[in-house]
Amino acid sequence: MTLFIEDGAPVMVQGMTGHQGMVHTAHMMAAGTNILAGVNARKAGMTVDFDGPDGQTRHVPVYADCAAARQATRARTSVVFVPPRFAKDAMVEAIEAGITLIVVITEGIPVADTAYCVALARERGCRIVGPNCPGLMTMSDRPNGVGVDLGIIPQGIAGRGPLGLVSKSGTLTYQLMGELSSIGFTACLGIGGDPIVGTTMLEALQAFNRDPETKACVMIGEIGGSAEQEAAHWASTHMTKPIVAYIAGFTAPEGKQMGHAGAIISGGKGTAADKKEVLESVGIKVGTTPGETARLTRDLLREHAII
Amino acid sequence: MDLYEYQARQLLAEHGISQPRAVYASTAEEAGQAADIIGYPCMIKGQATIGHRGQAGAVKRAENHEQAVALAEAILPMNIDGHPVSGILVTEARNILHEYYLSISVDRTSRDYDVLATASGGTEVETIAREHPESVRRLHIGPLEDFDRQAARTMAERIGFYHADLEQAAQILLGMWHTFQDSDATLVEINPLAKVGDPDDEATKHLDALDAKISLDGNAAFRHDGWKRFTDPAQVDPLEAKAKAAGLHYVHLDGQVGVIGNGAGLVMSSLDAVAGSGHRQGLPIGPANFLDIGGGASPEVMRTSLDVVLSDPKVRSVMVNVYGGITSCQQVAQGILAAVDAEGEQDQNDDRPIVVRFDGNEAAEGLDLLTKAQQPRLKVARTMEEAADQAVALAAQAGKETGR
Numbered sequence: 017m018t019l020f021i022e023d024g025a026p027v028m029v030q031g032m033t034g035h036q037g038m039v040h041t042a043h044m045m046a047a048g049t050n051i052l053a054g055v056n057a058r059k060a061g062m063t064v065d066f067d068g069p070d071g072q073t074r075h076v077p078v079y080a081d082c083a084a085a086r087q088a089t090r091a092r093t094s095v096v097f098v099p100p101r102f103a104k105d106a107m108v109e110a111i112e113a114g115i116t117l118i119v120v121i122t123e124g125i126p127v128a129d130t131a132y133c134v135a136l137a138r139e140r141g142c143r144i145v146g147p148n149c150p151g152l153m154t155m156s157d158r159p160n161g162v163g164v165d166l167g168i169i170p171q172g173i174a175g176r177g178p179l180g181l182v183s184k185s186g187t188l189t190y191q192l193m194g195e196l197s198s199i200g201f202t203a204c205l206g207i208g209g210d211p212i213v214g215t216t217m218l219e220a221l222q223a224f225n226r227d228p229e230t231k232a233c234v235m236i237g238e239i240g241g242s243a244e245q246e247a248a249h250w251a252s253t254h255m256t257k258p259i260v261a262y263i264a265g266f267t268a269p270e271g272k273q274m275g276h277a278g279a280i281i282s283g284g285k286g287t288a289a290d291k292k293e294v295l296e297s298v299g300i301k302v303g304t305t306p307g308e309t310a311r312l313t314r315d316l317l318r319e320h321a322i323i
Numbered sequence: 324m325d326l327y328e329y330q331a332r333q334l335l336a337e338h339g340i341s342q343p344r345a346v347y348a349s350t351a352e353e354a355g356q357a358a359d360i361i362g363y364p365c366m367i368k369g370q371a372t373i374g375h376r377g378q379a380g381a382v383k384r385a386e387n388h389e390q391a392v393a394l395a396e397a398i399l400p401m402n403i404d405g406h407p408v409s410g411i412l413v414t415e416a417r418n419i420l421h422e423y424y425l426s427i428s429v430d431r432t433s434r435d436y437d438v439l440a441t442a443s444g445g446t447e448v449e450t451i452a453r454e455h456p457e458s459v460r461r462l463h464i465g466p467l468e469d470f471d472r473q474a475a476r477t478m479a480e481r482i483g484f485y486h487a488d489l490e491q492a493a494q495i496l497l498g499m500w501h502t503f504q505d506s507d508a509t510l511v512e513i514n515p516l517a518k519v520g521d522p523d524d525e526a527t528k529h530l531d532a533l534d535a536k537i538s539l540d541g542n543a544a545f546r547h548d549g550w551k552r553f554t555d556p557a558q559v560d561p562l563e564a565k566a567k568a569a570g571l572h573y574v575h576l577d578g579q580v581g582v583i584g585n586g587a588g589l590v591m592s593s594l595d596a597v598a599g600s601g602h603r604q605g606l607p608i609g610p611a612n613f614l615d616i617g618g619g620a621s622p623e624v625m626r627t628s629l630d631v632v633l634s635d636p637k638v639r640s641v642m643v644n645v646y647g648g649i650t651s652c653q654q655v656a657q658g659i660l661a662a663v664d665a666e667g668e669q670d671q672n673d674d675r676p677i678v679v680r681f682d683g684n685e686a687a688e689g690l691d692l693l694t695k696a697q698q699p700r701l702k703v704a705r706t707m708e709e710a711a712d713q714a715v716a717l718a719a720q721a722g723k724e725t726g727r
Contacts, residue, residue, distance in 0.1 A: 039619075039649070101545055126507055126543035127429055131466040134434055139467070150648070168618070170648045170684060185588020186618070187646045190683060191707075194646070209587055211431045211509070238588055241431040264591035267576070267598045267610055269405070271325070271373070275572040275587025275615040277542055278431070283374070283449065288595075305596055307708050 019180075019203040019227050020143075021093055021117060021164050023156050028053040028085045028115075030106045031097035031122075033064065033078060040097065040121070040168050042066050045074060047171045048162030053085035054078040055094070055106075069162060082113035093117040095151065095166050103147065104129035111142050119166045120146035120214070127277070130212045137214060144214025148276065150186035150206035157202075157229060167206070169193075175200045178322050179313070180224035182217055183236035184209050184243070184276070188264060188306065192234055195310035199323060202230045209238070209276025217247035225255050231322045232258045234313055235300075239265035240278045240286040245294040252298035258316050261295050261302045262309040263288045324539045325372040329412045330553050331537040334506055335513070338498035341491075342532045343415035354395035355388055357413035363387055364416040369398040369408040374447060374536065379403045384416055409555060417531060420522060422515035423482065423492075424448055427464075427499050429509045436464040436503070438496070442483040444515040470500045488518065491530045507543030512536040562612075562635055569627045571614060578609030579718040580711075581632035581641040583616060583625075585650045590615045593644045596711035604712070606719040611638045619649040625658025626665070633666065633675065639721040641677045642714035644707050647684030655681070656689035660696050676717045678702045680710035 027044075031037040032054030045051055045066040053076065054064060060080035068074045079085035082094060094115045098106045103125045110118050111133070118137065125147045137144045145152055151167015155176040165171065168186070174193040177200020183189040189206050205220050207213050217235060224230045233255075237244035244263065251259055265274060265281075266288040273280045281287050292302045301316065303309025317323040326334075329347050336342065346357035347370075358365050369381030376382050381398050385391035391413065401408045424444030430437040441451050441458045452459050460481045464470045472493065479492035495516065503511045513532045520528035544550050566573030572587065580597045584590040594610040601608035612635065616628050632641055645655050659677065666673055677700055681689045693701050702717075704710035 100542065124542050126546070127509060127540050128466070128504070128507055128543065131429070131434060131436075135466040168649060173683070183588070185586055185591075187584070187586030187589035187648065188592060190646045190648050191589060191592075194682060211429055212434050236588065238591055243431070246432060262592075264588050264595060267594040268591060268613075269574075269576065271406070272574050273541070274574060274591050274613055277540075279587055279591070304599060305708055306592060307706060 019154055019223060019230070020152055020205070021154060021166065023158065023161055023164060024050050025093055025164065026050050026052045026089050026091035027093045027095060027166065028055055028082065028089065028091045029095045029097065030055045030082065030110065032056065032076070033059050034097060037097040043171070044095070044165050047165040049165050051076060052089035052091055055082055055085050057081060082110045082115055086113050086115065093166065094119070096120040096122060098122060100124040100126070104133060107133040107144065108136065111137050111140055116142050118142060118144045118214070119151045120144060121149065121151055121167050123148040125210070127211050130210060134212060134214045145205065146208040146214060148210045149208030150189055152203060152205045154203040155201055169204060169206070173197060177201050178229070178231035178317070179234055180227065180230040181205065181234045181236070182207060182220035182224070184238050185236060185264065188236050188262070191306045192236060192262070192310065195306055196234070196313060199314070199317065202227060209278050211241060211278040217243040218250050221247050221251055221255060221259070225257060230257065232313070232317055232320065234309070235259055235261040237261060237263045237291055238276070238279050239268050239274065239288050240276070240280050242286065244291045248295045248298050248300055251300070258320055259300045260309060260313045260316055261300050262306060263291050263302060324541050324550065324553070326537045326539065326553055327370045327372055327409065328368065328535060329370055329410070331535040334502050334537055335498065335532055335535055338502045340495050340498045340532050341529065343417055345412050345414040348395065348411045348413060351392050351395040351399060354411045354413055355392040358385055358391035359388060361413050361415055365391065366414045366416050367391055367394040367398060368412045368414060369401055370410045370412055371403050371406040371408045373403050373406040376403060381408060417517060417519040417533065418521065419517045419519055420528065421518040423517070424451060424514045425496065425499060425516050426510065426512035426514070427503045430463065433463055435466055438462040438464060438478060440478065440482040448514065470497070472497060475500070488530060495530060495532070502537070506537070507540045507546060508537055509540050510536065510538040562631055566614065566631045569624070569631070571616065571624070571628055571631065573631060574613040575635070576610050576612055577637070578611045579637055579639045579722065580608060580714045581611045581635065581638040582644070583614045583628050583632060583641065584644040585616050585618065585620060585646065587615050589644060589646055593642060593707060593711065596707055597642060597715060600711040600715040604715060606715060608715045608718045611635055620655060622654050622658035622661060625655045626662040629659060629662035629677070633673070638675065639718040640675055640714045642710050643677060643679045644710060645680070646682045647686060651685045652681040652683065652689030653685040653692060656692040659701070660692065660698070663698055663700060674700055675721065676700050676702055678704055678710045678714040678717065680704045680707050
């Protein structure tokens with residue numbers, strides 16, 4: 017079975033012709049992602065050249081909308097780089113075109129817009145990842161396979177292995193991928209730092225739990241909300257695989273937004289200490305630094321004879 | 324973005340929600356004049372963007388002019404859990420017959436909107452939920468649904484409003500929902516919504532919003548002209564303002580180690596590493612700030628960041644923690660060197676050390692640049708834990724030398 021997306025699946029990029037879109041489409045293509053279409057109503061008909069992983073030039077056509085891009089390429093996955101004020105329209109367009117996986121990198125989308133799109137996506141059986149996230153990366157289980165890179169997670173940090181990683185933070189994802197590069201991953205999923213996200217920590221754990229190749233999970237949380245606690249409560253009765261966690265923001269003051277829109281302690285709720293306590297109460301070990309989290313993960317893998 | 328009560332009142336008034344008359348005052352003298360206009364008795368309410376102002380002693384009743392002035396003088400200098408009182412709202416004092424609680428908020432768990440109400444209002448809703456869970460009524464509004472007059476009326480009935488109050492309560496619930504939607508709020512809370520009036524005269528009885536709390540979604544500012552009408556220049560930390568103008572996420576804390584990194588999670592993690600290291604080494608040292616340079620930062624952004632962090636006089640050392648994804652560590656290094664050079668020209672005595680940890684994109688090239696510069700202020704660490712230990716030890720040492 018495959019996690020989130022099959023190797024080689026066709027992908028479209030909404031906002032490909034913008035600055036961010038160009039930079040990251042180039043990097044996703046170089047990583048081997050099968051990007052077949054860009055979407056931009058004003059630039060429909062043009063073609064953009066990128067280098068593939070083999071160094072060969074790929075010509076990627078730009079379509080007027082997601083429906084046209086889907087019809088021409090059969091892509092049912094989209095990566096979204098459009099600016100916040102256009103993000104709702106872009107997501108709705110993708111959902112209505114029958115896209116089944118939408119990875120939204122854009123930071124700064126109003127929560128009401130996200131709430132609307134997430135509700136619509138769930139009604140139509142579509143999965144949104146993000147917004148305000150680094151995207152997701154799968155590592156191929158085939159020899160010489162390349163996996164799929166959807167978003168901005170840099171290539172080359174870590175390869176295939178038994179771990180599944182879910183995180184609210186981009187750079188902490190890279191940090192832990194780096195610390196655990198000798199072990200490797202089936203997939204790394206950034207769920208995003210906004211108050212409402214399309215794929216929750218709990219849903220990510222469910223996906224990893226169903227995947228036979230994933231043997232253990234690393235969960236990276238931060239202050240704000242209760243996604244970590246909800247995931248932990250579910251895991252305590254359903255998860256068959258061990259989990260190690262890391263929580264950022266023990267020193268964050270109440271009422272201050274720490275970079276991410278969702279990273280805020282309000283009314284004494286959403287503190288790192290509270291999350292740690294709940295996670296530990298169901299037997300999930302929580303590292304105090306990324307380095308310690310990596311050590312705990314190694315210990316756990318040895319304990320379960322996974323490495 | 325949390326609004327003051329006087330600002331929240333404006334939004335509720337625009338949606339037809341009845342409230343006592345009020346006048347805003349920024350000095351005690353003005354508060355006295357405002358109280359004369361409102362009449363006695365009146366309420367003297369300190370304005371701060373935090374709950375439990377009553378328990379903190381920032382809300383009092385004045386019977387005459389002298390009392391109003393004296394209370395305002397006592398309340399204006401107050402600071403409630405780090406939230407300074409910025410002014411006084413003088414309002415009519417109401418004869419309260421009963422108190423309700425109503426709120427609408429973003430529910431992060433169910434990913435929709437949560438209407439919460441209870442007929443035993445007045446105190447914090449957490450307390451009510453704990454002591455009278457049976458009195459709490461909840462309703463979820465789906466993001467694809469609407470909350471109409473009929474739904475508002477049904478909710479009002481469930482909360483326990485009756486007779487003449489029912490229509491008004493439904494009207495208020497609807498007004499709150501429209502405030503919530505139109506203003507891109509994440510929270511609209513009325514506590515208490517009070518039944519007020521003369522107990523012996525039915526005609527005087529009605530529902531009034533006696534206090535309100537509204538939080539707005541910062542991400543939606545572009546739809547509301549940046550919420551210029553709600554900005555309060557007097558309350559902005561000058562360093563936070565400087566960073567914001569440069570497009571940086573900066574939060575001022577009260578420690579001695581300036582922290583700069585890329586990505587909100589990594590920066591929070593760096594703050595924790597600094598605090599943890601201070602604790603482990605038995606040193607009274609902690610993080611001075613949160614500063615996220617974001618993704619793909621240019622040398623200029625890094626230079627401005629160091630500038631902001633070093634202009635905090637409490638900062639004795641700086642930890643720079645960058646994991647290059649899109650961000651190039653080489654460019655970050657160029658920014659660090661530019662900032663150190665520029666600062667050296669301005670103040671040759673500034674020798675506050677900067678500990679740098681790079682990993683990822685062009686980390687080796689970045690570290691190479693820093694080493695070749697042979698700047699005694701610049702130190703290099705292999706891991707973020709090591710960087711935190713060094714920065715903490717250096718800050719402690721600087722503190723001893725200067726006696727700070």
